[in-house]
Amino acid sequence: MDLAMSREEREKFLAETHVGVIAVPDDRxxxxPLQLPIWYDYRPGGEIVLLTERVSRKAELIRLAGRFSCCVQDERPPYRYVSVEGPVVAEEDVDPDEWEALAHRxxxxxxxxxxxxxxxxxLRDNATFRMRPEHWRTADFEAFAATFG
Structure with missing residues (x-):
């Protein structure tokens, strides 16, 4: 049974509001790998956007690795998740409008x-990291759950 989501389904799911968990290799x-929950933003076809303290271990490791992964899930049955990994394509100062939109998200x-x-x-202590999704792993357990329901 194929549990993978289509491109449209996975991008729509990732664009919904979920707390993400990023993972980045630890050089020690x-x-x-370092794994931490994050707020993020994503628009279908775009980049994963996250804000974090410039001087944090998380930011340091993201810079060193040049990439990270992010996993989001729906904890309500039937369970679904999207995991995406890719390169960091930008590190920028925080845009106040983007920061406000993330808080309202x-x-x-x-x-x-x-x-x-x-x-x-x-606004001064954080940086914005942008990751271009490159590798996707997804599952939607709705069809699987229907086989024993």
Whole structure:
């Protein structure tokens, strides 16, 4: 049974609001890859966009590796996930409009306003990383779940 999503399905799913988990190789040989939850943005056909502290271990490892992976999932049955990996194509200063849009993507209007007011320092302390999706892994377990339902 093929559980893979079509290109349209996977891009639509990735564009929905999910907390992503990125993974990036850790240059310390005694450690597994660094994996952390993130807020991200994605538009079908575009790039994964994430913001993080410029001086964080996460940013340092992303720069060293030049790539990362991101996995998002729907935890409600029937389960679905999209995992995407690719090269970093840009590191930029944070665009205030993009930062605000990201806050509103994950928080309701009042929470987003409070978050933005309390975290203005992120405009100077954070950087924006853009990753071009190159390799996709997906699964939608709806058809599988129907076989035993």
């Amino acid at each position: 040989t005694d450690l597994a 994950y928080l309701d209007a009042d929470e987003a306003a409070s978050y933005l007011a309390a975290n203005r320092h992120q």
